[in-house]
Amino acid sequence: MELADIxxxxxxxxxxxxxxxxxxxxxxxxxxxxxxxxxxxxxxxRAGPWGLLQPLADGGxxxxxxxxxxxxxxxxxFIVGPSLAIMTACIGSAVIPWGQKLTIGSHVIDxxxxxxxxxxxxxxxxxxxxxxxVMIGGWASNNKYSxxxxxxxxSQNISYEISMGLSIIALLLITGxxxxxxxxxxxxxxxxxxxxxPVGFILFLICAFAExxxxxxxxxxxxxxxxxxxxxxYSSMKLGFYLFAEYINMFISSAVMxxxxxxxxxxxxxxxxxxxxxxxxxxxxxxxxxxxKIFLFIFFFMWVRWTIPRFRYDQLMDLGWKILIPIxxxxxxxxxxxxTLINR
Amino acid sequence: MEPLSNxxxxxxxxxxxxxxxxxxxxIVHGLAITMKHFFRKPVTIAYPEEKREFSENFxxxxxxxxxxxxxxxxTACGLCALSCPAEAITMTAAERQPGEEHLYREEKYAAVxxxxxxxxIFCGLxxxxxxxxxxxxxxxxxxxxxxxxxxxYGKDKLVESPLNP
Numbered sequence: 001m002e003l004a005d006i007x008x009x010x011x012x013x014x015x016x017x018x019x020x021x022x023x024x025x026x027x028x029x030x031x032x033x034x035x036x037x038x039x040x041x042x043x044x045x046r047a048g049p050w051g052l053l054q055p056l057a058d059g060g061x062x063x064x065x066x067x068x069x070x071x072x073x074x075x076x077x078f079i080v081g082p083s084l085a086i087m088t089a090c091i092g093s094a095v096i097p098w099g100q101k102l103t104i105g106s107h108v109i110d111x112x113x114x115x116x117x118x119x120x121x122x123x124x125x126x127x128x129x130x131x132x133x134v135m136i137g138g139w140a141s142n143n144k145y146s147x148x149x150x151x152x153x154x155s156q157n158i159s160y161e162i163s164m165g166l167s168i169i170a171l172l173l174i175t176g177x178x179x180x181x182x183x184x185x186x187x188x189x190x191x192x193x194x195x196x197x198p199v200g201f202i203l204f205l206i207c208a209f210a211e212x213x214x215x216x217x218x219x220x221x222x223x224x225x226x227x228x229x230x231x232x233x234y235s236s237m238k239l240g241f242y243l244f245a246e247y248i249n250m251f252i253s254s255a256v257m258x259x260x261x262x263x264x265x266x267x268x269x270x271x272x273x274x275x276x277x278x279x280x281x282x283x284x285x286x287x288x289x290x291x292x293k294i295f296l297f298i299f300f301f302m303w304v305r306w307t308i309p310r311f312r313y314d315q316l317m318d319l320g321w322k323i324l325i326p327i328x329x330x331x332x333x334x335x336x337x338x339x340t341l342i343n344r
Numbered sequence: 345m346e347p348l349s350n351x352x353x354x355x356x357x358x359x360x361x362x363x364x365x366x367x368x369x370x371i372v373h374g375l376a377i378t379m380k381h382f383f384r385k386p387v388t389i390a391y392p393e394e395k396r397e398f399s400e401n402f403x404x405x406x407x408x409x410x411x412x413x414x415x416x417x418x419t420a421c422g423l424c425a426l427s428c429p430a431e432a433i434t435m436t437a438a439e440r441q442p443g444e445e446h447l448y449r450e451e452k453y454a455a456v457x458x459x460x461x462x463x464x465i466f467c468g469l470x471x472x473x474x475x476x477x478x479x480x481x482x483x484x485x486x487x488x489x490x491x492x493x494x495x496x497y498g499k500d501k502l503v504e505s506p507l508n509p
Contacts, residue, residue: 034382036386037386038378038381038382039381040381040384040386041387042386042390045390202368303375303378303379304371304375307371307375307378308371308374
């Protein structure tokens, strides 16, 4: 790899890192604002115009709060927990293709940090690491509510990762590749995978809700039963990291869903656009549209949060094991049969 | 037992049909309902800037009235303090000196008149008790403050402003 390529990659990493942090920051604002709209309220509007400085105020508050480590907590693991949560949340964005290749002069810039051939497996690996942050934090707190929250998080993630993986297998039967770049390229123009895999998409969506611990699957941190769940004992920026990790996870899983099912950076008539406004213009439009799709998904996450009440624990397990997994397996079988019939 | 109200709903415990058990249509219905609220006008009243309209008989902050010549009506008889169930009112009486006739209507007046707004329950018994029509709860909401001592309102805050200052 040339030095220029390394510099370009480094800049790309920094940009993506900054974007995901800023999006997570403003997701907290958007969550409060959208919650207010759904409840016929106004929402934060005092800090800056329309309350736009609210995330900064919240962040400042988090940093200035007293940092408490409980006496009986395991202090090392207590700090490792949130660090792990935010770290795994941040590295998930490495394999997502944000756009086609930009050409500047003789230089071709790949708008993806790493095009590894097992991209989707990498995402799954990172996601399943994410639960360690919650588990370690909950266990190290030495508090029964935290422990209960952590145990719930672990069992929930294990249950829903199975149906998530199974829903992906049906998609992989169609794409024939694990690389996210190739999956994105295959959905050129309007050939989005959601058209051929609607059931798989709905399964993936439900599991994504469970994996990010969002309502109706927010049992690990349900305030009404477990005080705060795994982050009961946390204060200051360590709590901030947990909350932040949740929003980054939401952003990343929206990005993965868009890449896998909703055509990534592709849009109808993209060839026509490329011919009329130049290749780079079309690429940038694709990136913008990709982010627009991601924001729609983040909005959907919030919309669902303020609509659907939390599952009971046995309902959660019933849904995961008795409904989603059988549907996912049936989806694989049907997809396999259809592919065989078409290719004959 | 006789029903206490005429609102009555017959609950049927029919088992759910397939579409109800499938759960997803119900979710879509719920999402539609919340989306309707998303575009509804907010009911919030942004308090310090906007104020809710009060009813005619709203009881807010007290004011000590003056008569038509601008003299204070209160004669420090103490009936308001006596009638106050929350014991929020204290006062000290004083005798009117020659030359103060334009300030106080009668020979006796309240030199100190204090209401503790944290104790007051805004029941309005003081205005019922007053024989001189000197106190009315016709003001605004009592504003918030940081210190308890700042909620003890003296004559500077309670007495109506003069008619012709």
